[in-house]
Amino acid sequence: MRIEIDEIAKSFGTTAALHPVSFAIPSGALVALLGPSGSGKTTLLRILGGLEFPESGRVMFDGVDATGLSVQDRRAGFVFQSYALFRHMTVFENIGYGLNARPRAARPPKAEITRRVTKLLDLIQLPEIGARYPSQLSGGQRQRVALARALAIEPRMLLLDEPFGALDAKVRRELRQGLRDIHDETGLTTVFVTHDQEEAMELADLVVVMSMGRIEQIGKPQDIRARPATDFVREFITV
Amino acid sequence: MSDITTFRSATEETPLARRVLIGIAAGGLGLLVFAPLIVVFAAALQQGLAAAIASLGNQDALSAIKLTLIITAISLPLNAAFGIASAWFITKFDFRGKAFLITLIDLPFSVSPVVAGLCIILMFGTNSLVGGWLVASGYPIVFALPGIVLATMFVTFPFVARELIPVMIEQGRTEEEAALTLGASGWRVFLTVTLPNIRWALLYGVLLCNARAMGEFGAVAVVSGKIRGQTATMPITIEMLYNEYLSVAAFSMAAVLALLALVTLLLKTALELRLADQLSASNRH
Numbered sequence A: 001m002r003i004e005i006d007e008i009a010k011s012f013g014t015t016a017a018l019h020p021v022s023f024a025i026p027s028g029a030l031v032a033l034l035g036p037s038g039s040g041k042t043t044l045l046r047i048l049g050g051l052e053f054p055e056s057g058r059v060m061f062d063g064v065d066a067t068g069l070s071v072q073d074r075r076a077g078f079v080f081q082s083y084a085l086f087r088h089m090t091v092f093e094n095i096g097y098g099l100n101a102r103p104r105a106a107r108p109p110k111a112e113i114t115r116r117v118t119k120l121l122d123l124i125q126l127p128e129i130g131a132r133y134p135s136q137l138s139g140g141q142r143q144r145v146a147l148a149r150a151l152a153i154e155p156r157m158l159l160l161d162e163p164f165g166a167l168d169a170k171v172r173r174e175l176r177q178g179l180r181d182i183h184d185e186t187g188l189t190t191v192f193v194t195h196d197q198e199e200a201m202e203l204a205d206l207v208v209v210m211s212m213g214r215i216e217q218i219g220k221p222q223d224i225r226a227r228p229a230t231d232f233v234r235e236f237i238t239v
Numbered sequence B: 001m002s003d004i005t006t007f008r009s010a011t012e013e014t015p016l017a018r019r020v021l022i023g024i025a026a027g028g029l030g031l032l033v034f035a036p037l038i039v040v041f042a043a044a045l046q047q048g049l050a051a052a053i054a055s056l057g058n059q060d061a062l063s064a065i066k067l068t069l070i071i072t073a074i075s076l077p078l079n080a081a082f083g084i085a086s087a088w089f090i091t092k093f094d095f096r097g098k099a100f101l102i103t104l105i106d107l108p109f110s111v112s113p114v115v116a117g118l119c120i121i122l123m124f125g126t127n128s129l130v131g132g133w134l135v136a137s138g139y140p141i142v143f144a145l146p147g148i149v150l151a152t153m154f155v156t157f158p159f160v161a162r163e164l165i166p167v168m169i170e171q172g173r174t175e176e177e178a179a180l181t182l183g184a185s186g187w188r189v190f191l192t193v194t195l196p197n198i199r200w201a202l203l204y205g206v207l208l209c210n211a212r213a214m215g216e217f218g219a220v221a222v223v224s225g226k227i228r229g230q231t232a233t234m235p236i237t238i239e240m241l242y243n244e245y246l247s248v249a250a251f252s253m254a255a256v257l258a259l260l261a262l263v264t265l266l267l268k269t270a271l272e273l274r275l276a277d278q279l280s281a282s283n284r285h
């Protein structure tokens, strides 16, 4: 799905989290929102997911205005920075939550839900952990379960907020490849937030460099490396 | 200088200080809590178990027990609902005057129950605008069940909200947001995510509420009118019996009330153990 962000602005009280920003994400792209802490990455991602609403501007999905679309109707697979797994449910119940939450008419039968959850557990390469609770998982496992839970709703896009933030270097690298594979397999338009320039450059098709609520540069990783648009970008990608 | 044999962590007291502290705590507890409890049961049984039970068998005693249970049964669910609603409102939204609202929730703790009772009389008594109209239409509030329920609810209002607010603040909003992005409606999110996450704290608050609701005297004394067999709750009946020198009857009823409270306490302790387990489990996140 093609996403267009048109002059989106958002402030919290007196702090402007996003000055009007505009850019487009081609269908099926894997995009990184890259920037230092407080640059507005999470805010932008939450606006895409419908968890926050902009003060002005429009969000378009496949050319259709989705600015006022409710979070439920956006069908965005959202992976939270802290994973936000339901702590009182098993991994299996976590992943099946979205399917069970559908209105009766659209809800798949129980056997079908079981089949799909099992398939997702295979996809994240954790087929054995369905009966466990989130507190019994490692950080990397939690992250993958959160991804599977987001994929279960057959989302129109995938939004990830610092998906590898709290993990050690080795697990990060593994999961990075995992995300790339899942993206290539599903073809979902995917936006992930990171403040790690190496991660953005390595993983993304398109990198959006942000600073203080503004977009500094948008481009392919190699183009940004070769021709940083501003001093800020040059400095940020060389650290 | 460095005496290796008396290694002691910085927060640890000397053995003597420890014994004195434990002594004070145990002595205070025994004198103020256990002794009175034992005396109540002893006084109730001074003429034997049969006399104690017989004193509970008359119409007025039974009506008092029934009334107290009815009041508790009405005010508990209502207060649980109000408590959840206000805790939800306070923790899930940002708005001006939040601190003021939290203070307001605590108001019943700081206002004397007698004053609360008087307020209800002023608002709903026969001489008030609302009360006069309600009495005229055959629905009196003061000196009747609704007034007693109102007084009880006022006094016990903070318990549930007070228990829930810290738990809900600690848990944040992200699990609920996750459920929303997965397509769940607000009501479904509440039932399947919010409620299970607060269930132990909620039960705990309800139990505290229960103990207080059964035992409330001051506010109820003012609004009930103390009509024997009609608006006299257990605590009120105990006081009346005692004033009439019917000490076996008074203490028997007091013993029943104490037993109800003890059951509540036992449940609460059991819950506390579960809550501690749950907290340590979820804190592993």
Ligand SMILES: Nc1ncnc2c1ncn2[C@@H]1O[C@H](COP(=O)(O)OP(=O)(O)OP(=O)(O)O)[C@@H](O)[C@H]1O
Pocket (backbone or CB within 6 Å): A012, A013, A015, A016, A017, A035, A036, A037, A038, A039, A040, A041, A042, A043, A044, A195
């Ligand atoms: N709910 C909120 N209330 C008030 N201010 C907020 C809120 N959310 C974000 N902000 C502010 O908006 C600005 C952008 O925040 P945002 O979370 O989007 O940054 P970020 O780029 O995701 O940072 P990080 O890398 O630290 O997660 C910050 O100045 C932040 O303080």
Ligand SMILES: [Mg+2]
Pocket (backbone or CB within 6 Å): A041, A042, A043, A161, A193
């Ligand atoms: Mg962020």
